[in-house]
Amino acid sequence: MAVSPTESVFPIESASVKTSRTHISAQDDTNDFSQLPRGEGGSAIPNEKAEDNADDDWERDPAHPRNWVPARKWLVITLISMYTFVTPLGSSMMAPGLPDIALKYNITNPTITAMTLSIFLLSFAIGPLFLAPLSEMYGRVWVFHIGNIIFLGLNIGCALAPNVASLIVFRFLAGLAGSAPIACGGGVIADLFAEHERASAMALFSLGPLLGPSIGPIIGGFVAETIGIAYVFYIIAALSGFCALLGIPLLKETYAPVIRLRLYKVAPDPEKAASESPALAMGKWEYIWINLKRPVIIFTRSFICFILSLYMALMYGIYYLMFTTFPDLFTGIYHFSTGLSGLAYFGIGFGFLSATVFGVKLSDKIYSYLSAKNGGVGKPEMRIPVLIFGSLFVPVGILWYGWSAQAQIQFMMPIIGTAIFGFGLMTTFLPIQLYLVDTFTYAASALSAASVFRSLFGFAFPLFGAQMFAALDYGGGNSLLAGLAIVIGIPFPIWIYYAGEGIRARSSLTRH
Numbered sequence: 001m002a003v004s005p006t007e008s009v010f011p012i013e014s015a016s017v018k019t020s021r022t023h024i025s026a027q028d029d030t031n032d033f034s035q036l037p038r039g040e041g042g043s044a045i046p047n048e049k050a051e052d053n054a055d056d057d058w059e060r061d062p063a064h065p066r067n068w069v070p071a072r073k074w075l076v077i078t079l080i081s082m083y084t085f086v087t088p089l090g091s092s093m094m095a096p097g098l099p100d101i102a103l104k105y106n107i108t109n110p111t112i113t114a115m116t117l118s119i120f121l122l123s124f125a126i127g128p129l130f131l132a133p134l135s136e137m138y139g140r141v142w143v144f145h146i147g148n149i150i151f152l153g154l155n156i157g158c159a160l161a162p163n164v165a166s167l168i169v170f171r172f173l174a175g176l177a178g179s180a181p182i183a184c185g186g187g188v189i190a191d192l193f194a195e196h197e198r199a200s201a202m203a204l205f206s207l208g209p210l211l212g213p214s215i216g217p218i219i220g221g222f223v224a225e226t227i228g229i230a231y232v233f234y235i236i237a238a239l240s241g242f243c244a245l246l247g248i249p250l251l252k253e254t255y256a257p258v259i260r261l262r263l264y265k266v267a268p269d270p271e272k273a274a275s276e277s278p279a280l281a282m283g284k285w286e287y288i289w290i291n292l293k294r295p296v297i298i299f300t301r302s303f304i305c306f307i308l309s310l311y312m313a314l315m316y317g318i319y320y321l322m323f324t325t326f327p328d329l330f331t332g333i334y335h336f337s338t339g340l341s342g343l344a345y346f347g348i349g350f351g352f353l354s355a356t357v358f359g360v361k362l363s364d365k366i367y368s369y370l371s372a373k374n375g376g377v378g379k380p381e382m383r384i385p386v387l388i389f390g391s392l393f394v395p396v397g398i399l400w401y402g403w404s405a406q407a408q409i410q411f412m413m414p415i416i417g418t419a420i421f422g423f424g425l426m427t428t429f430l431p432i433q434l435y436l437v438d439t440f441t442y443a444a445s446a447l448s449a450a451s452v453f454r455s456l457f458g459f460a461f462p463l464f465g466a467q468m469f470a471a472l473d474y475g476g477g478n479s480l481l482a483g484l485a486i487v488i489g490i491p492f493p494i495w496i497y498y499a500g501e502g503i504r505a506r507s508s509l510t511r512h
Contacts, residue, residue, distance in 0.1 A: 058256075063263055065191045065254045072252075073192045077201050079251045080185050083144055083243055084208035087151060087178030090236040091120045093216035095323045096342045097224030097232060099331070104229065105164040112164065114324045114462040119168050120175035121320065125455030127179025128448050133291040135184045139258040140191075141251050145244065147180025152240035159233035182209065186437070186447045191254040195438060196378060199367070202437075203360040203430055207352065210319075210426055214349035217323065221342020294442055295449035302509050304496060305440065308432050309450040311488045315394060315425045317457030318481050322348070322401075322418065324462035325469060334411045347415035351397075351422025355390070359427040362386055363434070380438035380504070383431040384497040390427025391489040395482035397421025402478025428489070439500075439510050 058064060065073075094101065095117055102113045135143040154174040161167035189201045220232045253259055298305050323345075330336040330344045363386045370382040401417030433447065440446040469477045496503075504510040 058260060063259060064256055065259070066194070066256075068192070076188065076192065076251060076254060077204055079247050080144065080181060080188050081204045081208050083148060083181040083247065084185050084205060085212045086148075086208075086236070086239045086243055087124075087181055088209045088212035089216040089239070090151070090155060090174065090178060090212075090233075091124065091216070092117070092213035092320075092323050093220035093236060094224075094229065094232050095217040095345075096221035096327055096338055097229040098324065098327055100224050100229045100338065101164075101167075105167070107164055110466040111463050114465065116164065116167055116171060117324060118320060118459045118462040120171045120178075121455045121458040123172045123175035124179045124182070125452040125459070127176045128183035128451055129292050129295065130288060131180050131183035132187065132444055132448060133288045135187060136255060136257075137287070139253045140184045140188055140255050141253050143180050143184050144251060145248055147177045148240050148244055148247070150177040151180075152237045152244070155233045155237040155240065159230040159237075182451060183448075186433075187444050188254050190437065190443065191256060196367075198437065199360055199364050199430070199434065202433055203356055206426075206430055206433060207356055210422075210429065211349055211352045213319070213323065214345045214352060214422070217326070217345040218342045218349070222339040225337060225339035291445070291448075294445040295452065298440060298442060298446050298509055299449035299453070302440070302446075302507060304500060304503060305436065305446055305449060307488070307492045308435065308496075309453045311391075311485075311492070312429065312432050312450055313454040313457035314481075314484055314488060315428065316454035317461035318398065318421075318485075319348070319425060320458040321461040321465045321481075325465050328466070329405055329414070329474070330411065333405070333408055336411075344411075344415060344418075347418035348422035351419040351424075352426045354419075355423045355426035355430075359386065359390070359430055362389070362427075363431060378438075379501060380435050381497050381500045383435045383438065384493050384500070387428050387431040387435070387493045388490070388497070390424050390431070391485075391493060393420055393424030393427065394489055395485045397424055398478050398482040398485060401474075402482070403475045405478075406473050406475035435496075439504060441509060441511055 059066075061067065098113050098117060101107065101116055107113050107116075131143050131147065151174055154170050154177060157170040158167060158174065161170055185205050186202075189198055189205060193201050219235070223229075223232050223235060253262075299309065300306070326344050327338075327341055330341040331338065336344070363383070366385050367378060367382045370385075371378040374382075397417050397420030399417075400420055401414045404413035404417055432450070436446040436450060437443040468480075471477075472480065
């Protein structure tokens with residue numbers, strides 16, 4: 001059997017990430033003549049024809065996730081979005097209570113104080129590399145449920161931590177367990193929806209990782225002020241328990257090869273198993289190792305993946321940098337109480353909600369319009385105009401926030417700046433994710449590469465925030481960040497819009 005250029009880079013492909021059809025047949029096989037007119041070729045081997053017919057029957061089977069009724073699909077998307085909301089909520093809910101954490105554990109180093117918050121994101125970045133392949137070995141739902149229950153227990157551990165070292169360890173492990181929805185969510189969307197149907201589902205799924213961290217501090221500020229910082233973690237644990245009560249009975253498996261194996265006890269030959277479900281056809285550790293390498297290879301060999309991931313990571317780092325600096329700004333300069341300081345995060349949340357409503361409609365309209373002009377054929381580059389539009393708002397919001405904070409103008413002015421930044425962040429976040437899904441053959445690995453990179457920035461940026469603003473103040477520090485956003489976020493998307501198709505055509509990592 002001939003080997004395609006893509007296979008020469010990655011010998012095994014995840015069945016969950018292709019978007020054009022269900023991933024049961026081996027599309028790289030040179031005996032696949034499904035595109036030829038009838039009578040112009042194909043295999044003369046009866047067994048092969050029977051296997052192809054069986055694959056066609058499975059694609060039309062009502063049990064196949066792509067064939068579920070819309071209500072069932074959207075129930076699944078709602079449930080996974082709920083999971084994906086709770087764990088990022090837990091990443092930042094303690095942010096307004098960082099002074100209380102420092103007081104409780106006698107922390108005098110601001111970097112250690114910030115680390116109690118951001119260490120969560122370090123393991124949040126690592127977790128998907130292991131959990132995504134596990135979801136293709138045992139199914140998506142078990143990764144969701146087990147990760148959620150462990151996350152619940154670890155948050156109780158955070159509440160009861162006797163010292164700062166144990167708190168950091170529990171936070172690190174909680175991030176690892178809490179990354180399960182991020183690891184599996186993109187795969188679930190690919191399991192359920194075709195390429196042209198994904199924008200709304202991806203927007204709802206993406207809302208959790210962005211809106212959760214902005215709503216968390218609003219709740220956490222009042223909780224820390226009234227009943228104590230430990231109860232922040234108890235509330236997170238209770239929300240995880242609520243997700244378990246709904247998710248365990250209602251969330252159904254969406255990974256097609258696992259469903260097929262469970263329903264029909266299909267036992268394909270080894271060659272076919274490798275294309276249908278590599279996780280079920282090879283050694284577990286071998287498969288995990290391949291999935292660990294694959295995001296690194298895509299990230300280092302594709303400049304498009306690198307630059308889009310870098311831009312997303314920069315914005316995510318700035319986002320979490322704001323979380324750790326808000327308490328000093330709004331309690332120290334604007335003299336908010338701990339509870340009221342949580343309301344400062346409302347601006348970012350409002351920007352996210354506005355972008356979700358507006359950005360999805362704009363994305364769908366532009367994509368449909370450009371597809372119609374191209375004879376009804378969509379291209380990944382048709383996602384880029386919305387990215388360029390959103391990128392204009394990011395530096396405006398950062399500059400507005402920084403210089404109004406330095407001038408100590410009325411407190412609503414920096415909050416408005418964060419709302420503009422939040423709008424730009426969410427408006428760019430969605431088309432970047434959709435572009436990666438549409439472009440790369442191994443879309444889940446491309447998303448994993450972007451997720452790891454942005455979480456690493458989210459971990460690192462808060463650690464130097466206090467020192468940067470002490471040296472440059474709010475105006476100068478945010479001007480530096482806005483300059484980086486301009487340099488990375490505006491010219492490169494324009495370049496990708498015009499040159500992206502040619503780059504994809506020359507790459508063995510992308511769809512053609």
